[in-house]
Amino acid sequence: MKDWREDKTFFRATIALPVIWFFIFFVIPMAIVWAYSVGENVGPVDVAITGTFANYAKAFAPEVLKVMGDSIWLAALTTLICLVVAFPVALAMTFADDKQKTWLLLLIMLPFWTNLLIRTYALIAVMRTSGVINTGLEGLHGLLMTVGLPLGSFEPLPLLYNKFAVVVGLVYVHLPFMVLPLYAALDRLDKSLIEASLDLGAGHLETIRRVIVPLAAPGIAAGLVITFIPALGAYLTPDLLGGPDDLMIASLIERQFKRANDWPFGAALSFILMYITLLFFAVRAFLERKGGKVGAH
């Protein structure tokens, strides 16, 4: 009997369904969107595929470039904050015992299983003018007034509908994307390397800088890319938490398909977003090949 691994019929039978699925639900829609991106509006609902690059050219208009620049900047800031917050969390998790690890991982994963809309509205409830934070501050303010501090009247902090709110929301949503790859990389790290560093006279910070970070570099690179890409394409969070000036690229795309009714331009923007994403994947692959010599055995 032939080994099933060499049996071509078996291979085709198992691969057929995913390939068909991938084709119908990914390749064809993408092709349609791409076709739209080189088309023109000829009526309220009709698009003629004319092969024009005018839609792509429109993306270089200053106001569109600003949105793209803002998107990249906000996503980059989000990624950086995620790294700074997630690194100690992931490191601490690797030192927990096995039972605690399961619970900590569950806590990190839990938001994933909650609807994004619910989480975002919860964040609004916390941050709005009459929200948890401002109410708490007002209470504190009142208390300080009664003990005689001359503070003046209470001004609620403008926490919502600005770039601050967008970054807070993006960090909140994307933190697990950073924690998990970092945790995976740090957990694989031989703990005796850390002990060896301490034993040789290095302090904790020196050990992190000279041993842990270099060895976790592939995990850090993975975390940066995996966090940055969805943050760059984030739609709901900036849309709900940002103000009118804090548009990100996904909201701009949405507007083309809906309010502006300019499907060709929306399609072109979608592809530009995808090209940027692919660029970052390429950067990651490059970094990995460079880092692979160090990290892997």
Next chain:
Amino acid sequence: MSDRDTIIRVEEVTKRYGKVTAVDRVTLEIPRGEFFALLGPSGCGKTTLLRMLAGFEMPTEGKIFIDGVDMSSIPPNKRPVNMVFQSYAVFPHMTVFENVAYGLKFDNVPKSEQYGRVMAALADVKLDHLAERKPDQMSGGQRQRVALARALVKKPKVLLLDEPLSALDAKLREAMRFELAELQDKVGITFVMVTHDQDEALAMACRCAVMDRGKLMQTATPSNLYEFPANKFVADFIGSVNLFEGTLQVDLPDHAIVHSEELGGQIYFDHGVSGASGEKMWVGIRPEKIELLKREEGSNPPTPEDAPPGCNVAAGTIRQISYLGSESIYEIDLINDRRMQVSRPNLSRWDQEDFTWGDDVWLRWHGDSPVLLQS
């Protein structure tokens, strides 16, 4: 009370993890310059004790002094000790040179001096030609040398070695035993080694501490551990031993006799022992200290050379033989089905043919062969 020549003093140290006591009131002194081994089966607490010396674990009770300084509040990176880890823990992202130079940065050794010291340490472990290699291009034995050089270059007061030979193959292990002992002689640093391998400990160490279930069983030179074990555990753990339970019958200053049901006879000691008459005790006899003689059907037992007739002899039949080249080990069933082990050196090229399976034999031993053991 601290002796100038004591480098490590462990005082009544206990380490508990929750309800588990890993190290139980251990007191120990290690003189400067000694090659000391902590020996015991896995889970006996030897590694925990070593990690407490390094500072990775803190004693629950008791104190550790290194060179007279209380280590209670001193973290690992400030202790005058360095460790060679079981997994070697060589930094994979650094070259051999960078690995060895790593620890010098924190000792404020000037850059100009670093190069010389690193190369000298690498020369000590015969790796100076591989300074620019990355660890993943090296064998396990070479990585261990890197770990050794990396620790020794800091000139620690004590070098800690955690199962240093366990990951090496048999031939290399043998060679490294001598090399480590020579290296220790050369650098003159106190070595404290943890091992579960009694041969390793006996071959390399000046003195060994045998541990079992967190407790220190005996601290002695290798030959004293083997010839004068303090208790049943040590006798059994170090080498092979035939153990018999018996009752002390005669207890005089110059000799003693223990009667053992198990053996079906008397065991004569040519020296006095400490114990009360009628007390139950354990007697151990090493396999190589027993003589094998042919036994004819219905013959009388041979007379012991230095014991009263009827003592220190037993009758049996050979059941198993392990021929090991330099010696043969015979498993012998006594008349009462108790099994004994006897080893016999093959001094001539024909000695192994003297006895074969099923032979009836007498076992005989001298009055100074048996040792009395506490259980």
